[in-house]
Amino acid sequence: QVQLVESGGGLVQPGGSLRLSCAASGFTFRNYAMSWYRQADGKERELVATINTAGISTNYHDSVKGRFTISRDNAKNTVYLQMSSLRPEDTAVYSCRVQYTNWWGQGTQVTVSS
Numbered sequence: 001q002v003q004l005v006e007s008g009g010g011l012v013q014p015g016g017s018l019r020l021s022c023a024a025s026g027f028t029f030r031n032y033a034m035s036w037y038r039q040a041d042g043k044e045r046e047l048v049a050t051i052n053t054a055g056i057s058t059n060y061h062d063s064v065k066g067r068f069t070i071s072r073d074n075a076k077n078t079v080y081l082q083m084s085s086l087r088p089e090d091t092a093v094y095s096c097r098v099q100y101t102n103w104w105g106q107g108t109q110v111t112v113s114s
Helices: none
Strands: 002-009 010-012 018-025 034-039 048-052 057-061 070-071 079-084 093-098 108-112
Touching: 018 034, 018 108, 034 057, 034 070, 034 079, 034 108, 048 070, 048 079, 057 070
Parallel strands: 010 108
Antiparallel strands: 002 018, 018 079, 034 048, 034 093, 048 057, 070 079, 093 108
16 A cells, blocks of 8 residues: 655744655655645645656756755655745645655645744
């Protein structure tokens, strides 16, 4: 059974940092590209970042380039999203996904507010 469990969300002040983690199980993690999505209240879900199987190739939404970094540890079956210089508009539920599948985590809330 595929499981994706996110952690690391919370409340942070503008300009702060958070690191999200997504622990995967139930499939061969190293064989799949991974991604992070986010959905803010009243808005469409958007793709934030993707990473290939080896962790070498990454892509980012324009709004987070230079501020967010996606990475993975295939030995730990975990994908990360390091978020820095956070802004109020980054407030959303962040979810990880096994790319090109319907396997999603339950999401973790990130709130950026003073």
